[in-house]
Amino acid sequence: MSRTLIEQVEQLFLRAKSLNHRLLFYVAHTALGKGFVSSLLEKFCSQMCIAVVYRDVTDESTSLLLDEVKKSKVNFREFQFKDVNTLLGTTWDSLIADLTNHMSPNDIGVVVELVKGGGLVLLVGPSPEELESWKSLYHSFFVAPPFDIGQVSKRFEKRLLKKTIGRTGVVYVDANLNMAIGPAWPEPQKLEQQKVEGKIFPREIYEMCKTNDQRKTLFALENLLNKNVSMVIKADRGRGKSAVLGLALAALLKSAPWQKYLVTAPERSSVQTLFEFLQKALEALGVNFRVTKSEDSVVSLELENSVVYYRSPFVALRERADLIVVDEAAGVSLPILIGIMKRFERAVYSTTMHGYEGAGRGFSVLFLNRLKKQRTNVLEIEMKEPVRYASNDPVESWLYDVLVLDAEQPSLTRLEIKPIETLYSALNRDELFEKDELLRDLIGLYITTHYRNKPDDLAILGNSPNHEVRTLFSQEGKVIAAAHVCTEGDLSDSQLKLLEKKDLKGQLIPSMILRYYPHLKALGKLKGLRIVRIAVHAQLHNRGFGSHLLSKIEEEFKRFDWLGSSFGANHRLLSFWFKNGYYPILIGARRNPVSGEFSTVVLKPISIASQKLCVELSKEFRLRFLESLYDSYFDMDSELAWMLLSKTYGEVDVKPEFKGSQRLRLESFLKDLVIYEGASDAIRALVKAHFIASEQKRVKIEKDYERLLILKSLQGRSWEAVHRILGLTLGVKTINDLRSLYKSLIQKMCEAYLK
Structure with missing residues (x-):
């Protein structure tokens, strides 16, 4: 490195260090081997501890x-991107990441935020000149048959480089070691340390806080000792909210007379920082404790008379505790959050408002407003000060811009709008990734509506050849509804054969059909469109915009064979898709551990070929579902089960099949010669036949009566449990009354099906 270059870089490092900011270098991979990186590290990073991250050492x-890096003799540790989650919660002086074969937005978001103020973030990747011809193993992630890697776009990478070169706090180094240095960055807002003295929590805990915001948050958390308090902590990534939660739990263990503290989050990894600071605080207080780990993650911490323990969100709904802490709450589905709100009187909801978790702003729009209406004592805290670096850090600004982490749904000036007044549009993705405002509005719409979003979604949307966007624009040009869609199916015989051995990327519905119904794999030959996600502006919900957008999509793709979608089943989503003419054809075998929902596939057949297949798919779905309600779905909500069984496609007429003495015992039950338990197997055969038949072929039975059949005969619930769930709805006061009602239903079904 020349003396002039050294002087220029030295000034940048001195500036960054004086402001407690980070400095970003983006080095074209073609500049490697020319000594620039080794000189840079040797001169400016000799005393630093550096994380080096790459796809593969080969x-x-x-x-x-x-x-x-080795030539520079700096202190470094190597990590592969596949193990990047093990770095969460750690802090490094500097970072070096090779993005040449792995430019994953998710992983960029993780590793960049590990670096503290005064440090270097050095990224290695392709230059703008070679983007068009650049192909890496990472690009195979975007390939879905019948497309190939040559059809993968580089929209995300082009935008990243456009946002990088010439930016404040960023240095770009090309193949010839020419440097493009961004403009000088402004002074950060200087914050004086404020002394906050708590009234309850120990002084030692307050001394462990690093920022004013942490101290203020800790002070506010003392309010948990009051009854019926719900607290909401909102912060961007890297503000130390999980750390302060750990400190607060340690203080509560010392101060409160409680025994059980429940911690939940979408992933166990999300609460490891909390447990880390909980342990540090207890050690500072001289408190003995015992730690329990599972797969190298802390899952509980026990004291003599109390315990802090982790459970997944769905399992947490069944727990009893004096306090529940929900970390990364925006990553938990709305039904689970509502269940937690109803079950626990004392709760802390902590969430990242912007950050690589991608949880989204929907938490504030969809849950927080409801919490305030149903809880009289809700305290909100917002943490703004970064922990690792000073405010206005240019690298954080770059990261948020590149990954669109701070997107918001568009503000609407006019709400008196009808679906028919909107403009349906197929967005040009090249223009979308060049127009920042439009991209931010679109992503803001998604993250406000959906509880799980990731930066990788941005790259999929931009790069995958089989993905597209359809939108509704208001007359003012605002995006008010959007659908992310992708083409599936249209597979050759050889591709179908390959699908039998492994799932193919971008072929979700055909893959699931072949896995569960191999004899109906022909659906994979037909051309389909999967709606990946659909979002409507929060101020326009329940006004028909989603249905209108679907109808426009269906009109555009009317020459396709089928349309479909996959989502976590709940009452609201099933109602939406069923209302728009979609039918359930498959349900996953296990609940999602975060949402507690079962993944469900719905289909709307268009062509005659797909209509014939859909009749069989719909029947096969009911066969498997009915046989599994006693086992895999024994605790599914009966109304949800009823909804899935009530939407049938085609005409299927089924007669009950009895074995051995079953029919005779059924007749004995109706004559009061045996009780229900003596003929339950025969009754179950009758009930199964009722639900296997298509809707129009069934004897007419009211919804809540069919729920009774599901609960008792298909899920095997006890009479006491059924009475507790449906007694009030059905107007039956005693279990004997419930038994009598059940018998009358079976009598009606026998008269209809056993003529």
Whole structure:
């Protein structure tokens, strides 16, 4: 590195260090092996602890990079991107990441935020000049048959480089070691340390806080000792909210007379920082404790008379505790959050408002407003100060811009609008990724509506050849509804054969059909469109915009064979899709551990070929579902089960099949010669036949009576449990009354089906 370059870089490092900011270098991979990186590290990072992250050590760019890192003799540790989650919660002086073969938005978001103020973030990747011809193993992630890697776009990467070169706090180094240095960045807002003295929590705990916001938050958390308090902590990534929760739990263990503290989050990894600071605080207080781990993650911490323990969100709904802490709450589905709100009087909801978790702003719009209406004592806290670096950090600004982490749904000036007044549009993705405002509005719409969003979604939307966007625009040009869609099916015989051995990327519905119904794999030959997600502006919900957008999509793709979608089944979503003419054809075998929902596939057949297949798919769905209600779905909500069984496609007429003495015992039950338990197997055969038949072929029975059949005969619930669930709805006061009602239903079904 020349003396002039050294002087320029030295000034940048001095500036970054004085402001407690980070400095970003983006180095073209073609510059490796020329000594720039080794000189840079040797001169400015000799006393630093550096994390070096790459896809695989055998990659050519990684090999060259490691040679330069080793030559500089700096202190470093190597990590692969596949293990990047093990870095969560750690802090490093500097970072070096080889993006040449792995430019994953998710992983970029994780590793960049590990670096503290005064440190270097050095990224290695392709130059703008080679983007068009650049192909890496990472791009195979976007390939879905019948497309190939040559059809993968580089919209995300182009935008990243456009947002990088010439930006404040960023240095770009090309193949010839020419440097493009961004403009000087402004002074950060200086915050004086404020002394906050708590009234209850120990002084030692307050001294462990690093920012004013942490101290203020800790002070506010003392209010948990009051009854019926719900607290909401909102913060961007890296503000130390999980750490302060750990400190607060340690203080509560010392101060409160409680025994059980329940912690939940979408992933166990999300609460490891909380447990880390909980342990540090207890050690500072001289409290003995015992830690329990599972797969190298802390899951509980026990004291003599109390315990802090982790459970997944769905399991947490069944727990009893004096206090529940929901970390990354925006990543938990709305029904689970509502269940937690109803079950626990004392709760803390902590969430990342913007950050690589991608949880989204929907938490504030969809849950927080409801919480305030149903709880009289709700305290909100917002943490703004970064922990690892000073405010206005240019690298954080770059990261949020590149990954669109701070997107918001568009503000609407006019709400008196009808679906028919909107403009349906097929967005040009090239224009979408060049127009920042439009992209931010679109992503803001998604993250407000959906509880699980990730930066990788941005790359999929931009790069995958089989993905597209359809929108509704208001007359003012605002995006008010959007659908992310992708083409599926249209597979050749050889591709179908390959599908039998492994799932194919971008072929979700055909893959699931072949896995569960191999004899109906022909659906994979037909051309389909899957609606990946659909979102409507929060101020326009329940006004028909989603249905209108679906109808426009169906009109555009009317020459396709089928339309479909996959989502976690709940009453609201099933009602929406059923109302728009979609039919359930498959349900997953296990609940999602975060949402507690079962993944469900719905289909709307268009062509005659798909209509014939859909009749069989609908019947096969009911056969499997009915046989599994006693086992895999024994605790499914009966109304949800009823909804799934009530939407049938085609005409299917089924007669009950009895074995051995079953029919005779059924007749004995109707004559009061045996009780229900003596003929339950025969009754179950009758009930199964009723639900296997298509809707129009069934004897007419009211919804809540059919729920009774599901609960008792298909799920095997006890009479006491059934009475507790449906007694009030059905107007029956005693279990004997319930038994009599059940018998009258069976009598009606026998008269209809056993003529």
